[in-house]
Amino acid sequence: MSAAGTGAGEPSVRGRIDKRRAILDAAFAVFAREGYTQAGVDVIAAEAGVAKATVYNHFGGKETLLRQAFAALADDALARNLAAVDRLTERGGTRARLEDVAVHLLTCYCDEKSRTMRRLLVAETPRFPALVDIVQEQVGDRVLQALADRLARLSVAGLLRTPDPALAAEQFTALLTAPIDRRSRLGTRRVPATELRATAKAAVGTFLAAYGPR
Amino acid sequence: MSAAGTGAGEPSVRGRIDKRRAILDAAFAVFAREGYTQAGVDVIAAEAGVAKATVYNHFGGKETLLRQAFAALADDALARNLAAVDRLTERGGTRARLEDVAVHLLTCYCDEKSRTMRRLLVAETPRFPALVDIVQEQVGDRVLQALADRLARLSVAGLLRTPDPALAAEQFTALLTAPIDRRSRLGTRRVPATELRATAKAAVGTFLAAYGPR
DNA sequence: TCCAAAGTAGACCCGTGAGTTCAGATCGGA
DNA sequence: TCCGATCTGAACTCACGGGTCTACTTTGGA
Numbered sequence: 001m002s003a004a005g006t007g008a009g010e011p012s013v014r015g016r017i018d019k020r021r022a023i024l025d026a027a028f029a030v031f032a033r034e035g036y037t038q039a040g041v042d043v044i045a046a047e048a049g050v051a052k053a054t055v056y057n058h059f060g061g062k063e064t065l066l067r068q069a070f071a072a073l074a075d076d077a078l079a080r081n082l083a084a085v086d087r088l089t090e091r092g093g094t095r096a097r098l099e100d101v102a103v104h105l106l107t108c109y110c111d112e113k114s115r116t117m118r119r120l121l122v123a124e125t126p127r128f129p130a131l132v133d134i135v136q137e138q139v140g141d142r143v144l145q146a147l148a149d150r151l152a153r154l155s156v157a158g159l160l161r162t163p164d165p166a167l168a169a170e171q172f173t174a175l176l177t178a179p180i181d182r183r184s185r186l187g188t189r190r191v192p193a194t195e196l197r198a199t200a201k202a203a204v205g206t207f208l209a210a211y212g213p214r
Numbered sequence: 215m216s217a218a219g220t221g222a223g224e225p226s227v228r229g230r231i232d233k234r235r236a237i238l239d240a241a242f243a244v245f246a247r248e249g250y251t252q253a254g255v256d257v258i259a260a261e262a263g264v265a266k267a268t269v270y271n272h273f274g275g276k277e278t279l280l281r282q283a284f285a286a287l288a289d290d291a292l293a294r295n296l297a298a299v300d301r302l303t304e305r306g307g308t309r310a311r312l313e314d315v316a317v318h319l320l321t322c323y324c325d326e327k328s329r330t331m332r333r334l335l336v337a338e339t340p341r342f343p344a345l346v347d348i349v350q351e352q353v354g355d356r357v358l359q360a361l362a363d364r365l366a367r368l369s370v371a372g373l374l375r376t377p378d379p380a381l382a383a384e385q386f387t388a389l390l391t392a393p394i395d396r397r398s399r400l401g402t403r404r405v406p407a408t409e410l411r412a413t414a415k416a417a418v419g420t421f422l423a424a425y426g427p428r
Numbered sequence: 429t430c431c432a433a434a435g436t437a438g439a440c441c442c443g444t445g446a447g448t449t450c451a452g453a454t455c456g457g458a
Numbered sequence: 459t460c461c462g463a464t465c466t467g468a469a470c471t472c473a474c475g476g477g478t479c480t481a482c483t484t485t486g487g488a
Contacts, residue, residue: 019464019465033340034340035251035337035340035341037249037251037252038251040444040445040446041445041447042445042446050465050466051465051466051467051468052446052447052466052467052468053447053449053450053465053466053467054464054465054466056446056447056448057464057465061446061447062446062447118336119336119337119339121400122332122336122337122400122401123249123333123336123337123338124249124337125333125400125401125402126247126248126249127249127252129402132399132400132402133399136396136399136400140396167416170392170393170396171389171393171416171417171420173392174388174391174392174393175385175388175389175392177388177392178384178387178388178391178392179384179385179388182350182354182384185346185347185350186335186336186346186350187336187339188339188343188346202381202385203385206385206420206424206425207424209423209424209425210420210421210423210424211420211423233434233435254474254475254476255475255476255477256475256476264435264436265435265436265437265438266436266437266438266476266477267435267436267437267477267478267479268434268435268436270476270477270478271434271435275476275477276476276477
């Protein structure tokens with residue numbers, strides 16, 4: 001369950017699938033704008049162009065709505081982050097490759113849906129502790145693992161010296177996300193592309209100074 | 215409960231100052247536990263051992279309560295973080311000094327009040343955008359500035375090579391906080407002291423590999 | 429000792445929002 | 459064309475919580 005695979009136009013287990021999507025999209029938009037508690041199911045229904053009863057037909061209630069919306073968003077975020085990591089091949093200059101990945105990872109990170117998801121996640125941690133585990137295991141850890149794998153391959157190719165690829169991956173993302181969190185005021189402000197690129201460059205610079213070949 | 219340190223018996227500008235403190239402490243505790251919207255003023259009053267009307271006498275309403283609680287917490291956090299940075303002197307081994315500061319900064323960062331403050335901050339960002347600016351300018355930026363100053367002095371003393379101390383400070387804290395955010399599941403899980411120390415050591419290791427004297 | 433400020437308990441008003449119900453409109457497939 | 463499943467709109471219940479008010483008690487300073 002939870003996976004929200006939807007995939008290609010499934011015959012749908014029950015009724016209109018498009019309504020489902022519309023509701024989930026609206027739910028996320030409203031949650032994002034107003035926060036979970038403040039968000040009204042009436043509003044979500046209206047924004048989805050659907051009757052309130054329909055919302056309760058599809059999902060049991062507000063909680064399920066949040067969980068499902070999260071699942072969908074997490075899937076999306078995972079795919080995009082993995083695509084970014086996939087750009088880290090052994091061809092071309094190591095620095096340029098790393099910077100390219102860095103910029104793409106940061107772009108994912110700064111995407112409005114990603115930012116909103118993180119904010120909601122942190123906000124609702126006390127009420128829904130399970131969400132943190134799901135998102136972190138299903139997205140964060142996997143992306144980190146994929147990145148560690150790539151770094152290990154670069155290391156084998158003699159392009160890096162990373163005795164502990166998992167640690168290196170963690171620190172690589174740390175050098176990216178933490179400064180961006182600060183510069184975006186915790187996701188409040190839009191970070192201009194040039195500043196984003198500069199942060200990526202600086203992170204890669206420090207990373208290579210520490211882990212680059214001698 | 216809610217303790218309320220009572221502080222030293224101040225003469226107090228107006229009447230019972232201890233009630234004020236008790237209310238603020240209780241407010242923070244309840245906000246922390248239930249979130250701003252869910253928190254009930256009745257509950258806060260009860261937890262402070264005070265009548266609801268008293269809360270409204272001291273503070274105008276719920277909003278003021280949140281803002282004041284934040285201000286108090288931010289002051290506290292600033293002092294503790296600056297104290298941690300102050301430990302970064304030029305005496306002794308650079309690595310040991312840096313690790314000492316790193317551990318102390320992380321201890322501040324992982325303190326329950328700090329964690330809760332950050333969580334509330336992120337959660338209520340849409341409703342109270344000003345809070346982010348206040349906290350970041352009054353605490354984050356100042357701590358970073360203080361750290362940059364220390365790093366610059368170490369650089370002058372030939373113990374580091376930091377052409378841009380502000381950037382170095384930002385990356386130093388990035389290497390500390392981001393991994394801890396992950397390991398603590400966004401502040402959900404307690405991080406054991408040994409893991410905390412290991413993270414500090416790893417961060418300093420990478421930092422010195424990049425910025426240490428050749 | 430006395431009194432005004434501060435605090436207390438509890439009822440009270442009022443808006444809001446989750447979730448339900450139901451009669452009727454709509455739609456999709458056979 | 460018809461049937462059953464789905465959707466709609468609107469009204470309704472119910473609980474909760476912010477904020478006010480009032481009549482009464484406590485407290486601390488002169």
